[in-house]
Amino acid sequence: MAMTGVLRPGHAQVRVLNLEESVRFYRDVLGLVETGRDAQGRVYFKCWDERDHNSYIIREADSAGLDFFGFKVLDTATLDRLEADLRAYGLATTRIPAGDLLETGERVRFELPSGHLIELYAEKTAVGNGIDEVNPAPWSQQREHGIAPVRLDHALLYGPNVAEVQKIFVDVLGFYLVERVLTPDGEGNAAIWLSCSHKVHDIAFAEYPEKGKLHHCSFMMETWEQVLRAGDIMSMNKVAVDIGPTRHGVTRGCTIYAWDPSGNRFETFMGGYQPYPDYKPLTWTFDNFGQGLDYPQRKLHETFLTVVT
Numbered sequence: 290m291a292m293t294g295v296l297r298p299g300h301a302q303v304r305v306l307n308l309e310e311s312v313r314f315y316r317d318v319l320g321l322v323e324t325g326r327d328a329q330g331r332v333y334f335k336c337w338d339e340r341d342h343n344s345y346i347i348r349e350a351d352s353a354g355l356d357f358f359g360f361k362v363l364d365t366a367t368l369d370r371l372e373a374d375l376r377a378y379g380l381a382t383t384r385i386p387a388g389d390l391l392e393t394g395e396r397v398r399f400e401l402p403s404g405h406l407i408e409l410y411a412e413k414t415a416v417g418n419g420i421d422e423v424n425p426a427p428w429s430q431q432r433e434h435g436i437a438p439v440r441l442d443h444a445l446l447y448g449p450n451v452a453e454v455q456k457i458f459v460d461v462l463g464f465y466l467v468e469r470v471l472t473p474d475g476e477g478n479a480a481i482w483l484s485c486s487h488k489v490h491d492i493a494f495a496e497y498p499e500k501g502k503l504h505h506c507s508f509m510m511e512t513w514e515q516v517l518r519a520g521d522i523m524s525m526n527k528v529a530v531d532i533g534p535t536r537h538g539v540t541r542g543c544t545i546y547a548w549d550p551s552g553n554r555f556e557t558f559m560g561g562y563q564p565y566p567d568y569k570p571l572t573w574t575f576d577n578f579g580q581g582l583d584y585p586q587r588k589l590h591e592t593f594l595t596v597v598t
């Protein structure tokens with residue numbers, strides 16, 4: 290499809306309890322590439338095959354969780370237009386100056402009715418993926434370190450007012466609904482999966498009473514074998530695994546959910562199908578939520594509903 294408007298998830302800033310322990314985890318176990326540190330003490334990472342300077346930023350704090358989640362948009366004209374559209378819709382926006390995040394341009398930030406801070410930005414320095422731009426090799430040495438996902442793929446966020454959140458993403462930001470799980474009475478959505486691209490989801494939300502919660506940030510692996518290898522590396526490093534390796538019914542993605550040392554859940558993920566914006570959304574009834582989460586086991590794992598940061 291012609292990609293305009295919002296391009297993709299670009300960055301997540303996550304709070305961790307112990308910075309250096311977390312750096313060792315994200316760099317050496319998950320295998321992200323450390324790309325910088327700033328005056329506030331934040332540590333910046335990217336996945337090996339991402340080309341922009343950073344996609345995952347951690348800062349030390351007293352509680353785990355998500356500070357904000359950012360999407361890259363096509364260009365500054367698109368950023369200005371989307372900011373105007375958000376304001377016309379009735380949302381307050383603030384501009385964060387270029388350079389506040391390393392190698393990142395001006396950001397437009399707004400708060401969703403779910404309590405999450407979402408950002409849009411047009412510029413982040415392209416540092417490349419360590420592979421030549423002329424006659425490129427298929428991968429670089431950076432893929433040989435830890436789990437080594439190729440990119441930050443999506444996030445699942447928990448909070449109230451998911452119906453309003455859906456309207457903002459669909460009516461203002463140009464996303465489309467790919468799948469949903471109905472509430473027990475069938476009247477509303479308990480969870481929604483939204484795409485701004487050809488991916489099966491770029492962001493997802495589940496209805497939850499507390500505002501601004503993180504369920505997981507997801508990192509894309511290239512193959513199912515790489516997901517299994519991620520599970521091996523998790524066990525070798527005594528990482529706390531939540532669910533999997535298994536396959537989600539929703540999205541058909543193959544997955545492991547696990548926790549970082551601070552209790553932030555992350556996912557190593559591959560697959561799913563490739564939807565288009567004209568596809569009719571797929572619907573799961575609440576009694577089939579278990580298959581949606583874990584298709585082989587048909588199990589609605591308790592932690593999926595209750596453990597968030």
Ligand code: M3P
Nearest residue numbers: 537539540542578581582
């Ligand atoms: C995902 C994901 C359900 C969970 C689905 C999860 C239906 O698709 O990417 O994490 O419970």
Ligand code: FE
Nearest residue numbers: 445507556558
């Ligand atoms: Fe996921």
